[in-house]
Amino acid sequence: MQDTMKSIAQALGLIARLALWLAGAGLVLMTAIISAQVFFRYVLNDSLIWSEPLAVILMGWFIFFGAAVGIREGYHLSFDVLLYVIPVKAKLVLYTVSDSLVALFGAGMFWYGLQLALSAWNVKLPSIGISGAYDFAPLIGGGILVFLFSLERIARRAAGLPTARFGETDMQEA
Secondary structure, three states, X not given: OHHHHHHHHHHHHHHHHHHHHHHHHHHHHHHHHHHHHHHHHHOOOOOOOOHHHHHHHHXXXXXHHHHXXXXXXXXXXXXXXXXXXXXXXXXXXXXXXXXXXXXXXXXXXXXXXHHHHHHOXXXXXXXXXXXXXXXXXXXXXXXXXXXXXXXXXXXXXXXXXXXXXXXXXXXXXX
């Protein structure tokens, strides 16, 4: 089971790396678009009507992809005061409960993002001429990744493999 989980984790690691690169590229591209808009507006006294909606869509992608990778790596928000005073096995149970709740949240992001995208499918964004569903695509993609990465953390823990969560990788029963 550990060998299978290691193979799955390696594949998901590649997906996480790709998501992080796409998030970074989206951030750079959004910055370039907004910079071009400022130049056009204040220097050329003209405006790029497509810059703001495209920048918002890109921002959604880099936020949700970056957040999903952060969840995989164990950087998401947590309230861990209780974890300092309970035994290791109880900590692992609470980590699994936390990851399960995050997985449910990712599934909700996907499901409700899909519902929103379908409801906006026939709406056209006038400034860039694409379907309004693209506004919600980052929510769908990010939800899928959050769900997958949370399940990976649960499966790695069940297989006895370390996760990236701080302190969890080197916990030993005293």
